[in-house]
Amino acid sequence: xxxxxxxxxxxxxxxxxxxxxxxxxxxxxxxxxxxxxxxxxxxxxxxxxxxxxxxxxxxxxxxxxxxxxxxxxxxxxxxxxxxxxxxxxxxxxxxxxxx
Numbered sequence: 140x141x142x143x144x145x146x147x148x149x150x151x152x153x154x155x156x157x158x159x160x161x162x163x164x165x166x167x168x169x170x171x172x173x174x175x176x177x178x179x180x181x182x183x184x185x186x187x188x189x190x191x192x193x194x195x196x197x198x199x200x201x202x203x204x205x206x207x208x209x210x211x212x213x214x215x216x217x218x219x220x221x222x223x224x225x226x227x228x229x230x231x232x233x234x235x236x237x238x
Contacts, residue, residue: 151175157208164200168193194222 144150154176161178162171168189170181180197184190205212213220 161201161204164197164204166193166197169197 155173158173158178161173165171165180168183170183172179172181180201182190182193182197184193202212
């Protein structure tokens, strides 16, 4: 593994090159977006049951990708990984556990 000094001018380029293949994990119901060193996953499903299945699948795939690329993924509460659900229906919101 190559270590790049903190603040090195090419650090963002190296990081983006390193994670460039992560969007290949997405499917037609998901989209993976990057902003600086943040990764955002958008999941779209009108069916609450399918939504949970898609969420679990994409998180599992991303976790495998992180492990294969020697990067930590912190899913514990009050840490660095967060999720937020948006809905246009009042009854769509569900208590989904991601582990």
